[in-house]
């Protein structure tokens with residue numbers, strides 16, 4: 001697995017606000033996520049966690065405030081952000097009419113790499129089964145196998161990656177996330193469950209609060 005040089009990427013959110021159907025989901029949201037950082041988004045059902053993640057990757061509607069990738073504002077910087085992004089959404093992007101191996105091939109993985117990745121998520125022996133015949137947790141594992149492909153991007157944005165995982169699956173994902181952070185990657189994820197990651201920062205969207213300081217190893221900016 002490659003190293004991601006530290007201080008090379010940075011996602012900045014400044015005074016972000018978002019409304020849907022005339023209802024304010026959150027406002028005054030500011031944080032920075034730099035190389036080597038991890039941020040867990042918390043919040044009640046409907047607080048706007050998925051909407052925030054989709055806004056950050058340019059897949060949601062209007063927003064107020066600023067989103068910057070390496071100091072350049074979206075939407076202009078969106079192509080550069082997407083080049084550095086691995087996004088796994090709530091629906092996980094698994095095509096249920098395909099096999100796990102075919103799903104990873106669809107994402108451009110070579111067969112050897114895909115087989116190795118599937119083994120890492122304990123799907124050895126299921127690589128040629130149709131995903132529609134797999135369990136919910138196994139389908140989540142197919143999605144998470146993308147995190148083990150050799151060209152995994154430095155910025156991971158993961159919506160409910162722990163959903164449907166068993167205890168061993170959660171432990172495996174924690175280890176993979178820790179390794180990614182150690183190598184200078186960064187992770188923004190939602191989860192209702194606690195995760196044992198060193199230096200993990202948490203942000204509760206229900207509070208619409210700002211994070212005091214920077215997440216990651218790349219600098220010394222402070223937002224409030």
Ligand SMILES: Nc1ncnc2c1ncn2[C@@H]1O[C@H](COP(=O)(O)OP(=O)(O)OP(=O)(O)O)[C@@H](O)[C@H]1O
Pocket residue numbers: 020021025043044045046047048049050051052
């Ligand atoms: N395109 C849209 N049009 C109208 N309302 C929307 C739209 N997208 C999201 N919403 C509303 O915004 C609110 C926040 O939804 P979102 O999925 O972001 O919440 P969440 O915090 O991820 O919730 P959960 O924990 O249940 O997954 C919900 O009430 C949802 O119905």
